Amino acid sequence: MKKTFLLPTFLMLSTPALAESDPLQACLDKAGASTDGIIELCSEKASETYKKQITKSYNAIFAHYQKTEPEKAKSFEEAQKAWLVNRNKNCDISDSKQKCLMNSNKQRAEELSEREKTLAPVESVQKPPLLSPKKDIMFDKKENVKWVMDGEKQSAELTYYFQTLKTGLDWLDNLLLQQFSPDDKNVTREKIISALTKSYNEQKTEMKESYSSSSFWVKQSISFVGQKSNLATFISNDQGYYGGNYEVDQDKYLYIDLVNKRLFELNDIFTKQGLEEVKKLLWETYQQMDYKFEDIKKSDFPVSNIFQIHGSIITFYYRKSSIAISAYGPQELSISIDGLKTFIKSEARQLFE
Structure with missing residues (x-):
């Protein structure tokens, strides 16, 4: 349900534009006099004009935030309530309560009017895409590396597995692919596969020449955790066993700003x-x-x-x-x-x- 902030009952819900640039002076000119009573009455009328403008601008801004930034709508509502409380407290102790209310309402009306002018049309606000990534296995090789030592056949398992995601967004696919790049530059799929193939073959040769009986495996993958508004969360998992007792299993969380197209950093x-x-x-x-x-x-x-x-x-x-x-x-x-x-x-x- 759309929520509209309700000002006190004396703040009317009609929303005409300001009829005059200075409603106080317009009222005094029409009255043709400036006695204390007339000034008080004209201050009250001018105040009512500013209240209508506050309501108009407030409702427009609040509705905009509800559609584009719901969290900000709540904060904006609380700020307006706080302004009302503060205005009333200040004017209750003022020498001229009506003039105080008029001046406060005028200032707030101008502030909200300026903010309303800066709002982008709702239809032009960029909405983050909804992600449904699919696995993209770009390298998967596994074999028993065999050799003969002292007349006996020996072997050890060699495994390379690299899996990224296809999200439907080229910039995001490249950003995820970049997690496999040792220099943060070698980010094309073809170059990374070429580098993995070279590394795989070099490791196989090293295992044969060193007669290593220990398995060697590397598994890296990107998985999708979920999405909250414009923020998507992924996990880059790095596992490996490099012979002996050197084993790695690490997760790196990636928080992606889908609107600004970049990683969130500290x-x-x-x-x-x-x-x-x-x-x-x-x-x-x-x-x-x-x-x-x-x-x-x-x-x-x-x-x-x-x-x-x-x-x-x-x-x-x-x-x-x-x-x-x-x-x-x-x-x-x-x-x-x-x-x-x-x-x-x-x-x-x-x-x-």
């Missing part, structure tokens, strides 16, 4: 000062851990743009150049979102709600 979520505060909190949290390394300095503690939001927790991942994986230190630390909300940019709160 700078999109936090203000500059807020991100500095986040880094301080992460450092303090790390200092409280039972298991940490004394040679890790605060200056070596930046965070990457890899992060995960799950329920009421946001997990930050550290740059591998400063805090490496495995024995060299932790890869990640998690902090409650409630402890970070004061640092979060309002336009990014959709990630956290």
Whole structure:
């Protein structure tokens, strides 16, 4: 149901444009006098004119937000209620309540009128596409690499599997494909398949020449988690077993802005000062851990743009150049979102709600 903010009963719901640029002066000119009583009466009439303009602009802006940005419609409604309360309190203690109401209504009418003029037509507002991605297996090879050592046949399993998604949007397909690029440049499908084929063949040759009896496998995939308005969430999963005890299984969450066609990064979520505060909190949290390394300095503690939001927790991942994986230190630390909300940019709160 469409929600319309109802002003007090004295604020009429008719919406004519302002008949005069200065309704107070027009009333005084018509009266032909400026006694205190006439000024009071004309102030009241002018105030009513401004109230009608407030209602007209408010309803137009609220309806626009309901269609384009529902979260902003709610905030706009609350702001109008707060303005009314503040206006009434200020004018109750004014020397001339009627003049105060008129001036406040005039100022608000002008503010809302200007905001109404800046609204883009609803039909021109870009709507995010609804995604239904399909699997796109671009490389899938598996074989037993065989050789003979000391007269006996030996073998080890070699597996390469790479799977991305087809979303129907070329820019998004390329962005997802970029997750398989080691240099962030080699993003065409053909070039990536060529690089994978070369790597596969080189690994097969190395296994034969080194007589390795350990399996070697790499599996990388992109999966679709879901979509909320203009925000789509994907997971890039990286698994691998490289012989011996070196095994990897890592998830990287990708938050995609479908309207602006790009990845959400920490700078999109936090203000500059807020991100500095986040880094301080992460450092303090790390200092409280039972298991940490004394040679890790605060200056070596930046965070990457890899992060995960799950329920009421946001997990930050550290740059591998400063805090490496495995024995060299932790890869990640998690902090409650409630402890970070004061640092979060309002336009990014959709990630956290």
